[in-house]
Amino acid sequence: MGRVTERRRTIRIRDGAISTRPDTLVAEEPLEIRLNGKPLAITMRTPGDDFALAAGFLVSEGVLAAGSDVQSIVYCAGAKDDGSNTYNVVDVRLAPGVPVPDITLERNVYTTSSCGLCGKASLDAVRTTARFPINDTPPVHIEPALLSGLPDRLRAAQQVFDRTGGLHAAALFSEDGEMLDIREDVGRHNAVDKLVGRALRQDLLPLSRAILLVSGRASFELAQKAVMAGIPVLAAVSAPSSLAVDLAAETGLTLVGFLRGTSMNVYAGDERIALHTGV
Numbered sequence: 001m002g003r004v005t006e007r008r009r010t011i012r013i014r015d016g017a018i019s020t021r022p023d024t025l026v027a028e029e030p031l032e033i034r035l036n037g038k039p040l041a042i043t044m045r046t047p048g049d050d051f052a053l054a055a056g057f058l059v060s061e062g063v064l065a066a067g068s069d070v071q072s073i074v075y076c077a078g079a080k081d082d083g084s085n086t087y088n089v090v091d092v093r094l095a096p097g098v099p100v101p102d103i104t105l106e107r108n109v110y111t112t113s114s115c116g117l118c119g120k121a122s123l124d125a126v127r128t129t130a131r132f133p134i135n136d137t138p139p140v141h142i143e144p145a146l147l148s149g150l151p152d153r154l155r156a157a158q159q160v161f162d163r164t165g166g167l168h169a170a171a172l173f174s175e176d177g178e179m180l181d182i183r184e185d186v187g188r189h190n191a192v193d194k195l196v197g198r199a200l201r202q203d204l205l206p207l208s209r210a211i212l213l214v215s216g217r218a219s220f221e222l223a224q225k226a227v228m229a230g231i232p233v234l235a236a237v238s239a240p241s242s243l244a245v246d247l248a249a250e251t252g253l254t255l256v257g258f259l260r261g262t263s264m265n266v267y268a269g270d271e272r273i274a275l276h277t278g279v
Helices: 050-060 123-129 144-148 150-156 159-164 188-201 220-228 242-251
Strands: 005-014 017-026 029-035 038-045 070-075 089-094 168-174 179-185 210-214 233-236 254-260 263-268
Touching: 029 050, 038 050, 050 070, 050 089, 050 188, 050 220, 123 220, 123 242, 144 150, 144 254, 144 263, 150 168, 150 210, 150 254, 168 188, 179 188, 188 210, 188 220, 210 220, 220 233, 220 242, 242 254, 242 263
Parallel strands: 029 089, 210 233, 233 254
Antiparallel strands: 005 017, 029 038, 070 089, 168 179, 168 210, 254 263
C-alpha cells in the first residue's frame, strides 16, 4: 500500500540563509471506489484505511447502513507497468438482497481532497434517504466547557500532522468527552468517511450518542455525512457554510462552529447544548 508520508527535496530559506534538506509531506493519491465491480467515485486521499473510507462513503450515499450490508471489500488489480497492485482501486460487494443504487444518475463522481462530493446532494435528498433520523435520538445536554476542551485533544492526537503540517483530522467523542476514534487525511471529508466506515464495520451505527469534531470548516458534505451516520452533534473549529446550517436545521443536527478556546457559535440544534443564564 502507499505510504502516509513521503520525502521530497526542498530548498529552505531562513533569514537569508539557504540550505537544502528533505521535507516530510503528506501523501495524496487517487482512490477509485467501485460498487459491485462498477466504477462509482474517485477521491483524492491519504492512503490508509481505504476499506473504511469506501464503506463510510457508501454510508453517506445511503447505500450502506450496517456491516451486514457488505459482502466483501477488496483491492482490485492496479495499473503499474510491472503488473503490481497500485492499491488505488477498491471494490465493495454488497451482500445478497441489499439494493444496488442506480449509479448512472447525474452526479459528480470526482471528489477533490477539499470539498467532498459536490453537486449531487440536496437538502431533500439527505432528508429522504437518511436511515437514522437524528430527531429520534435520545436527548443529551452537552456542557460548553466539554466542547471547549475537544479541539486541543484532537490536535494532540494528530500524529501525522506533527510530521507534515498538511493533514485534516476528524474525531468521534462520546457525550462525556471520551475520544472514541480519530482519523487523519488530506481531505477532511475522507477523514470523516474513515471514521464512519470503521464504525459501520464494527456494527456501531447509528452513532447516536457521539460528537463529531472536524479540524477545519463545516461544509454541507460534512453535515450530510454526520446526518447519514446518525451523529447528532457536529462541531468544527472553523466556519460552517450556509447550506450546512440549513441542513442541520432541517434534520435536527446540532451544529457548532468557530470552536476555539471557550468561544463557539451554535448555529442549529441548541437544545443539545446546556445553555445557562447569560450564555
